[in-house]
Amino acid sequence: MIRVLVVDDSAVMRAFLGRVVGAQPDMELLGASPDPLLAIDRIRRNPPDVITLDVEMPRMNGLDFLRNLMAVRPLPVIMISSLTRQGAETTMRALELGAVDFFPKPASFDALEGSAQEIAEKIRAAAGARITRRRPSAAPPPPVPKSNFAPLAPSAQHTGTPLNRVIAIGASTGGVEALRDLLTPLPPHMPAILIAQHMPPGFTETFARRLDTLCRIHVKQAEDHEVVRGGVAYIAPGGRHLMLMRRGAGYYLRVTEDPPVNRHRPSVDTLLRSVARAAGTHGIGVMLTGMGGDGAEAMLEMSQNGAHTIAQDEASCVVFGMPRQAIAAGGVREVLPLTDIPARLEALAVA
Numbered sequence: 001m002i003r004v005l006v007v008d009d010s011a012v013m014r015a016f017l018g019r020v021v022g023a024q025p026d027m028e029l030l031g032a033s034p035d036p037l038l039a040i041d042r043i044r045r046n047p048p049d050v051i052t053l054d055v056e057m058p059r060m061n062g063l064d065f066l067r068n069l070m071a072v073r074p075l076p077v078i079m080i081s082s083l084t085r086q087g088a089e090t091t092m093r094a095l096e097l098g099a100v101d102f103f104p105k106p107a108s109f110d111a112l113e114g115s116a117q118e119i120a121e122k123i124r125a126a127a128g129a130r131i132t133r134r135r136p137s138a139a140p141p142p143p144v145p146k147s148n149f150a151p152l153a154p155s156a157q158h159t160g161t162p163l164n165r166v167i168a169i170g171a172s173t174g175g176v177e178a179l180r181d182l183l184t185p186l187p188p189h190m191p192a193i194l195i196a197q198h199m200p201p202g203f204t205e206t207f208a209r210r211l212d213t214l215c216r217i218h219v220k221q222a223e224d225h226e227v228v229r230g231g232v233a234y235i236a237p238g239g240r241h242l243m244l245m246r247r248g249a250g251y252y253l254r255v256t257e258d259p260p261v262n263r264h265r266p267s268v269d270t271l272l273r274s275v276a277r278a279a280g281t282h283g284i285g286v287m288l289t290g291m292g293g294d295g296a297e298a299m300l301e302m303s304q305n306g307a308h309t310i311a312q313d314e315a316s317c318v319v320f321g322m323p324r325q326a327i328a329a330g331g332v333r334e335v336l337p338l339t340d341i342p343a344r345l346e347a348l349a350v351a
Contacts, residue, residue, distance in 0.1 A: 002025060002026055002078045003005075003027075003030045003049045003050075004017075004030060005031050005033070005051045006051075007057070007065070008037075008052065008064075008080060009196060010054065011053060014032040014110055015032075016113075017032070020116045021096065021123070021185075023116070023120075034058075036059065036061075037059055040159070043073065047075065047129045048079040050074070050075070050076045050077075051078070052080055053066060062094065062119065063093060063094060066097050072139060072191070074098065074131040074132060074133050076100045076127060078095045078099065078126050079091055079099045079102040081099070081105065088207075089206055090276065091203065095179075098127070100131070100171050100173060100201055101125065101173050101174075101202050103115070103119055104200050104203070107130075109179075116118070116252065117283070119290070125291035125321070128317045130317065141253055144213065157250075160279045164251075165283075166193075166194065166228070166244060166284045167283075167349075168193075168272050168285050168286070169191040169195050169286040170195075170271065170286070170322065171196075171198070171288060171290050171322070172197070172292065172322055173321070175197045175289055176207065178289050178317075181193065182286075182341055183242070183342075185342040186342055187346065188218075189203040189230065190231060191230050192251070193217070193232070193233040194234050194236075194275065195234065195236060196266040196267065196272075199238045211233070211235075214282040215233070217232065217233055219233045220233070220234060222234035222235060223253065225252055228253060228298045236271065237266070237267075239254060239265055240255050240257055241254075241257075241266050241270045242255055242266055242269070242270070243255075243274035244278045248278075250276060254274075258270075261294075268294045268295030268322070269294050271295075272301070275307070276304075276305045281306030282307075284309075284348050286345070287299055287312065287319035287337070288310075289318045289338075290323075292322060293325035297331075299331035300326075300329045303330075306339055309326075309331055309334070310334045310336055311323040311326050311327055311332040311334070312341065313335050317338075317340040
């Protein structure tokens with residue numbers, strides 16, 4: 001039985017989340033607290049398996065609560081975020097502090113009620129997540145200067161960096177931090193990188209900007225019909241699919257609102273399948289932490305088309321679901337710890 005503690009100053013959200021938890025046969029609501037300080041006392045007396053946590057609350061905001069919790073008694077936390085730019089930035093900070101996942105507050109009651117299944121699935125994934133102790137951190141890392149680096153043009157040549165190489169990465173739960181750890185060590189002369197991270201609208205632009213300040217490569221939200229360039233990582237916009245298309249000797253992007261695939265949009269399956277078909281042997285596929293099986297069959301197609309494929313290993317995943325499914329489908333050539341993947345991608349990029 002998954003024991004859940006709801007911490008939210010909104011009576012509407014407390015009631016809704018309580019109903020969601022109460023309707024699940026494998027979950028139990030330990031309590032619903034409007035105040036983080038009251039929640040601390042509940043946690044001491046009866047630790048939950050999962051906490052849902054609002055950001056803006058009286059007496060102590062959610063980030064301070066999360067920072068202290070992860071330093072003293074790490075537990076799986078799902079943030080409840082507002083659909084604003086400030087809310088998105090705060091959510092990214094919460095994930096850096098150790099939150100497993102987040103859920104945006106819907107704009108209407110009808111949308112709220114329609115999200116019950118998704119929230120229940122996030123709670124289940126969080127309950128099985130691998131949580132590590134975090135030291136308190138007052139501020140995010142400083143930005144990395146780009147040193148006037150310009151992305152490689154589609155027709156340019158760069159020693160040891162074939163522009164027809166394309167790296168495609170899929171991720172879900174735990175992927176925000178995994179992507180940061182993977183992308184920050186990469187040098188600016190990497191091939192183009194396409195990313196499908198399960199994320200709702202309103203958050204991916206903030207996510208891309210945040211990564212861009214930390215990485216030596218450029219990171220941006222993908223745009224429809226954009227020409228693909230080396231040295232750039234393109235993140236699928238939340239709520240839209242990202243696909244790679246071939247044009248002569250180069251590539252361009254399609255960003256669409258086609259129906260969800262595997263219940264996701266963006267879908268890892270959609271991205272990897274497009275790379276399998278457009279790039280063939282020049283493709284490199286990477287499956288990172290996440291729940292479910294999105295992308296497993298498409299990674300098999302990439303491998304069958306001659307691409308090199310990598311899955312993150314179980315020990316370094318927050319949730320091993322997506323890598324496990326990709327491995328089981330037979331499409332993974334290598335299984336590596338997250339810390340080893342950047343160097344491997346550098347080596348493959350010039351192979």
